[in-house]
Amino acid sequence: MGIPTDDMEIVQRVLTGDTEAFGVLVHRYSGKVYGLAFGMLHDAERAEDVAQETFLRAYEHLDSFRGASAFATWLYRIAYNRAAEYCRRQRPFGRLDERCRAVADEEVSAERYDPETVVRMRHALLRLPPDDRALVTLFYEEEFPVAEIARMMNLSQANVKVRLHRIRGRLRQYMEERL
Amino acid sequence: MNDDRTNDERLAQMIRAAAPRREIPVGLDTRIMAQIRLHERRRRERRAVMAMAGYCMAAVAAVLVVMCACLQSVDSPEGMWRLLALLAGIVVTMITACGDRATEILRRL
Numbered sequence: 001m002g003i004p005t006d007d008m009e010i011v012q013r014v015l016t017g018d019t020e021a022f023g024v025l026v027h028r029y030s031g032k033v034y035g036l037a038f039g040m041l042h043d044a045e046r047a048e049d050v051a052q053e054t055f056l057r058a059y060e061h062l063d064s065f066r067g068a069s070a071f072a073t074w075l076y077r078i079a080y081n082r083a084a085e086y087c088r089r090q091r092p093f094g095r096l097d098e099r100c101r102a103v104a105d106e107e108v109s110a111e112r113y114d115p116e117t118v119v120r121m122r123h124a125l126l127r128l129p130p131d132d133r134a135l136v137t138l139f140y141e142e143e144f145p146v147a148e149i150a151r152m153m154n155l156s157q158a159n160v161k162v163r164l165h166r167i168r169g170r171l172r173q174y175m176e177e178r179l
Numbered sequence: 180m181n182d183d184r185t186n187d188e189r190l191a192q193m194i195r196a197a198a199p200r201r202e203i204p205v206g207l208d209t210r211i212m213a214q215i216r217l218h219e220r221r222r223r224e225r226r227a228v229m230a231m232a233g234y235c236m237a238a239v240a241a242v243l244v245v246m247c248a249c250l251q252s253v254d255s256p257e258g259m260w261r262l263l264a265l266l267a268g269i270v271v272t273m274i275t276a277c278g279d280r281a282t283e284i285l286r287r288l
Contacts, residue, residue, distance in 0.1 A: 019219050026211050031203045039198075048204050055211045056218060113196050121197035140194045168190055 007071035014062055022062075026055055029072060032142060033079045039137030040083040040130045041090075050086060054079040069151055076144075077152045080134055087130040124174035132167050139164060231277070238273055242266070 007028075013021040030051055037050035057078050058065075065074055113121075125133060131153075138144045138152065139160075146164075150157045246266055253259050 019215060022215055023208070023212050026208050026215075030208050030211060034203055034207065044204065048207060051207060052211050052214060056214055059215050059218065113193060117193065118197045121193050125194070125197060136194060137198075140191055141198050168187060171190060171194070172186075 008067050011062060011065060011067075011071060014059075022055075022059055025058075025071070025075075029075055030055070032072070033075060035141065036076060036079050036134065036137050037083045037086075039141065040080075040134045041086060042126060042133075046086055046090075047083075050079060050082045053082050057082070070148070073148050073151050076138070077154075080152055083134065084130065120175055121171070124171050127174055128167060128170065132163065132170075135160065135163055136167060235277060238277075242269060242273070245269075 007025065010021050010024050014025075033054050034047055034051040037047035037054075038044065041047050041050070054075065058075055065071065125136060128136065134153065135149065138149045139146070144152070146157050146160050149155075150160045153160070155163075249262050249266070250259075253262055
């Protein structure tokens, strides 16, 4: 029997005892989960920890996934909560450690903007609270619709829109400050 | 209005351009699956131990009930010895049958 392509079918297979089928979901979403965690934490080690914990937690609680939302939404929600917990445990917001700065200053490969602008934007993004960084990652990088993001972050759609609007304003302000 | 939208689009492009390089760590999928397999094995072991412990307790309780019932019905010393030999045989058979598993359970407690 081949591996099903639909997430829900794979979930059903895992629930009937086929542990290895979960590997398909891991392969499909590990990069994205890692990306979200990295976007929030800006730390490769901690992002990897979050990714591992997210999948383990998802596996443990797979029977509680009823399919009311897409599997990806459910998984991102777990990842977001785990990463947010890490953020709460780590340093107080606003004090960036060396690793975060190193990420912001790392080599720029973008062709459209000059490297200095890109690094400035990275520093501006780092000044945002982790929750807002998650919003930026989900909306701009992963390009999830507002409704999905609202479900992942347990917010209303209006709230997501307002926060995105404020984030844009703040980023513009941060970019100007550094000029 | 149009200027705002243009600005927003430009900002969005800049954000995407500024997304830090995030190469997925080598072997992340393998490590995650190894954890899942370990978790699953432990869960199965825990279930097996619980089932075995339940089985042993039920068996011991059954032997005790039989022993009490038999002891009450014995009315001579010879009958008592025969009964004790029979009970010892039952206990030895039980230990032989589930001795390995019982040792495993005790080791894990």
